[in-house]
Amino acid sequence: MSEVRQHRQSGRAGQGPGGAAGVFGPPGRGPGMMGMPGQKAKNFKAALRRLIGYMKPHRIALGVVCLTAVLSTVFAIVSPKLMGEATTKLFEGMMGKARREPGAAIDFAGIADIILVLVALYAFSALFAYVQQHVMAGVAQRIVYKLREDVNRKLSRLPLKYFDSRPNGEILSRVVNDVDTVSSTLQQSLTQFITAFVTLIGVVIMMLSISPLMTLIVVLTVPLSLIAIRSVTMRSQQHFRDQQKALGELNGHVEEMYAGHAVVKAFGREKQSVRRFDEVNAKLYDASWRAQFISGIIMPMMNFIGNLGYVAVCVAGGILVMRGSIRIGDVQAFISYSKQFTMPITQTAQIANIIQSTVAAAERVFELLDEPEEIPDPADAAAAPASAGTAGNVRFEHIRFGYSEDAPLMDELNVDVRAGQTVAIVGPTGAGKTTLVNLLMRFYELQGGRITIDGTDVTRMKRSDLRGLFGMVLQDTWLFGGTIRDNIAYGRAGASEKEIVRAAQAANADHFIRTLPDGYDTVLNEEATNLSQGQKQLLTIARAILADPAILLLDEATSSVDTRTEIQIQKAMKELMKGRTSFVIAHRLSTIRDADLILVMNKGAVVEQGTHEELLARGGFYAELYKSQFAGGKAKEAV
Template structure:
């Protein structure tokens, strides 16, 4: 069995497990499908009887034809109603299954470790949750609508044809495998093509998301022509794989129709000889020809469904791949809630690597007392932000022990740990909502008075009051309608509101003008009183008053001490400081 076949079957089993909760609706749609098929099969019988009532000129049974006309009208009406109801039920099943799948995928995104986000482009995850789920929805809906009725139609027409003339029915059955073989062969070979198409579509989504989200940088650096080249290359790849997939899948219908035409011709020729021999009436022959058409038509529908299902299964597999990604290590069963503590932090022989074969932090030892201000400095990539990520438990340490207030962080719940930590990052993030909602992001139950007080301490109250609707001004996605400095002030106000015992400031004032920075530094001084603070800084002028400065390089603490002590040593920190404040 090929790898694709095994993958297909596994995907189908998972889709069926998603459908299982809606077994009642599935039973209802099967019942409606059976009614639709029965009434559809009944119509040719009625028309065949009508043919036999027309014996010749002056020998037409008009009374019988009238009754048959009423029966035919009732049959057609019943078929239409049952088919409409079946489509309604199928839509309900499909949309509920797709909703469940999308919820599972989004919930998985919430518990994936940050290393997954670092290793994958955001557009890929977006494509899986939106585009791939939508493609799966279309294929599943088409399958529910046509697969049930197609199979039942085939079985029903075959039964009726056998009852009329088993020899002609046998010929029909003998030619049927040709149609099945063609459809199966094409469907099997198009799965991989549709999978490549989905992956290329995700690549395009990632590129568009990247370029649209950073349009100002694209223009600032004159990247337009290169962006167009990248887009054209991916678009061309998508065109090629899309055309290839659609071309081969579109062969299904004409190939099966050719086989169906052979079946119809065989039935017509054999039926004509049977009618001449007297074993069939003309009406029965017309019924047989109608059934031959009805018998072969579902094969066309099913072949179309199989093509759509291959696309749907390829998209579903990409969503399942996301759902199957290894989530973050869950909280230990006996994990305790970390209370709001004093803010002590201990690194004891901590080891950490992003990649198993690339050393980073090999043996870090650090003890931070409550209320201390610890500054982290060093060249880019030295491990400053990594230390913060470990403290926030965004990444799990590979060895040693990391404690907060005497508790190893893997023995407390993540929520309680992070409730004791407040972060202001260099890169600001605001959600689409009002100014007040953004400040209260970490404390949704905050009162308006608390929000205003936090904004005042962050020196944001003044500019907020100048906005059109003050604290009720709606911030665009990513804060596009306010300046970078103002966004940073709002992020600072967000932490001011929570006032956690441990603060992490990662270049928190880098996007603020010098005058505002002085005001914010005053606010930080007030905020940091009695609180443990980790300050990641490149501008060394902002950390002169730190209780301890840790100089990091290649994941190791190579120097530690106060500003004056490190300058007196004349080492790495002194050279770094002098490079920023060289005397004329």
């Protein structure tokens, strides 16, 4: 098939449930920010189990990650205790000298030994941290690679109905943003969670080994911290929601103004556009300022509560040292542990929120993966003949179809097209013209009846073989970023340079291509806006000519070109259509007067069929359509 049909919807590209994206940043990445509400999964356990299923093939690597994370954290936790030992030796030596005790001296050799052990511990901790990150990065990317691969394969198996019923932005959000969310969480948050958990347990054990009393003092500060966090979070959540809403409005406004900038300028609406931008931007500023300010209070409050605990630990430690219950180095080590104690609690709370959002993102991806697919090709599918071996007899027999079960569009539709005929399909908007073509190519499945090509039911053919028989040229052109040569060659793999040029000449595109600075090597941008609409249409026609299909599908292919070029293209089309069955969806009825058969459709049914002269002579629906395009006497002259 030489042309890929594009079904564009009015979705916001990259915008998902987490918030807006695209112009000003990724959606809903708030979970990493204190106090920001994250998305929640509809079925957390089921989505989490399924995500873990993607991790199972990497069990050994994940075991290595857990082991190295534990070892790295343990070595880091033991270090403050040894530093306390060094401080104790130094303090005792100095106190002995101060009291002029016999043989009193600072044990520099012992301190040096402790320092060497500390260096080794820190080195091993860094080494295991490196191994952990290196292995986890590989595991995370392999998991996400598999997930992206599954999503990409799924997209190729989804029916056109899926894309018709959803905005492009919704699909892009699942494929790009949600998968990226899973990727970043696997690579960072999983190891952080393990480290935070081990750190919390290790720090508590070390503190208890030094002083249960001081440990109790530190633990009592936790409820105060949680109360403070909860009170601030509850106040900030509404502002974060307002921020995301305003961000979505701003993204939408900018996207619309950028996509329609020519219309905005043509109607002189720049000031109104800027005014609207300023209004939404002011709302975003106000909500963001309040949200960031209130959530920014959390860390100062936690530091304040932590410092209260720090002061209490220092006082209690001093009293215990004076009583000889513990040594001065143990107090130093304990103060270090108390500083580390609140950090893993905060990290764990943040990571739990991130994991909630990640599982929600994964769930959205899994919803896409669970969508009903196209009906698979039968195992004993008949191999469709090559275009050269296809006569092109097409029959629609008792067709029944509707986009929804309760709203049938076609019922008992019958059409018989003989090989080599040019069939024009006309009718008002919504009559079912494009639907008929979509059914022929199995973009949608019939609800009754059958379609045959040369006597073979299309459902008995492989879709790839079936669609290979058709060349399609649409009113809405589709060109990809690449050279003009590549875009024409898209019609047939392995086409030679001569064949590409010959196809361009047949479509009357060769002349304008050679006037471009780089000729056939001219690179088209994303939307091919460096070509006129008519030039783009010429390229798609050249692509169809190169494909050399057995059956042509033309959807008002010359509507975007000037009259002179249209006449030239129609001549080329007549050559191309010789000996081929051709379906032409026409809006300008003057262009299809020479068609062998005209199908007049209305409300999903073929209400009339015949030649141009026969249908005019009947004075029916076609005659009314024809006359509506020409004024009184002009219609008669046109006949």
